[in-house]
């Protein structure tokens with residue numbers, strides 16, 4: 001029976017998180033993005049899924065701003081989400097997203113933006129419609145948003161600087 005638990009990431013998890021990211025994506029770019037976001041202090045909520053003492057999943061929500069006519073409004077970017085391949089399909093990714101949303105709401109956050117497969121993120125309430133009026137360097141059907149409070153409908157998405165260097169390739 002699964003004994004998976006989810007908790008906030010700690011400094012001692014960094015190596016394990018890098019491993020999970022590299023295994024899940026099959027490359028180092030996302031692990032590098034995580035390190036850069038953490039290093040620059042842009043993390044808002046970071047969680048790990050732990051199974052029998054081993055980190056098997058990781059999610060990071062980092063600080064994004066929506067530049068509107070009225071000023072800069074804080075929001076979060078969900079990226080990356082990674083689950084160790086041998087644990088795929090057991091609900092870990094979904095549990096990380098759901099727990100992340102709970103913690104974000106408690107912290108007063110109102111808007112999360114993701115770039116990913118609508119077939120997956122749509123399960124958790126993200127829609128392209130909610131993001132369609134944002135201006136973004138990542139514009140397209142994969143750009144989705146989920147709001148659970150009073151949040152901008154339009155504006156320029158200003159990502160943490162780490163996104164520019166890590167995902168430009």
Ligand SMILES: CC(C)(COP(=O)(O)OP(=O)(O)OC[C@H]1O[C@@H](n2cnc3c(N)ncnc32)[C@H](O)[C@@H]1OP(=O)(O)O)[C@@H](O)C(=O)NCCC(=O)NCCS
Pocket residue numbers: 024025080081082083084087088089090091092093094095115116117119120
């Ligand atoms: C995407 C990922 C995090 C999902 O983690 P997971 O723990 O397997 O997810 P869950 O168990 O909560 O959900 C699995 C379900 O999502 C589906 N799913 C997984 N990736 C999907 C995708 N890209 N598009 C649509 N559905 C997807 C699975 O088919 C499965 O469907 P089922 O419930 O009908 O069987 C994991 O597959 C992963 O680490 N992939 C590599 C990294 C990646 O692509 N991350 C997301 C980038 S934005």
